[in-house]
Amino acid sequence: MQNTDPTKYYVLYDGDCGFCNFWVQWILEKDEKDRFMFASLQSPFGQEFLKERGLETQDFNTLYLWKPQGFYLVKSKAVVEIAKILGGTYGFLARLNFLPVALTDVIYDKIAANRQKLATESCLLPTPEQRKKIIS
Incomplete structure (x- = not known):
């Protein structure tokens, strides 16, 4: 895949989900060792990840953690x-x-099915440093 860093872990999530974005923000804040990168499943990067593995490209209920190679x-x-x-x-x-x-x-599926109800109204507003970790 395009420009991946084999030392990073990639979190792929539903970019249209407020609940998911809350947790991405949480990981960004806790990632003191700079180990994670992020991409929404709807992004070109996310869609390429799903297609390369023969995974569903329209169902975004699943969180993926990927380590290149x-x-x-x-x-x-x-x-x-x-x-x-x-x-x-x-x-x-x-x-x-x-x-x-x-x-x-x-348990994960129950939470995923109700995540829109659990979502907050706030949007992810990453800092410039955090923005470097988000792939489109």
Whole structure:
């Protein structure tokens, strides 16, 4: 894919979702080690990611965490891995890894199905430094 950095983790999310944008902003604020880049699933970058893997290109209910030349994780596994990468007080979420994915993905799907109701009215307004981490 275009200009990817193999040292970064790429978070692909629903760019039209206020709830998702809230969590992108949260990760941006907690990413003290500059490990994450972001792209909406609707963006050319996001669409290319989905097409290259034969994934659905019109359903944006799934969060993806991708490491170039490596792996990608979906839904609850992506959430747990993001927490693990952030470490510190957020690393406790990595302990949820012992739960079956079928169970944690059911919880993820319930939240995803209701995310528009959970959304705040605020928009993501990244700082100039954070804007460098968002791929279109």
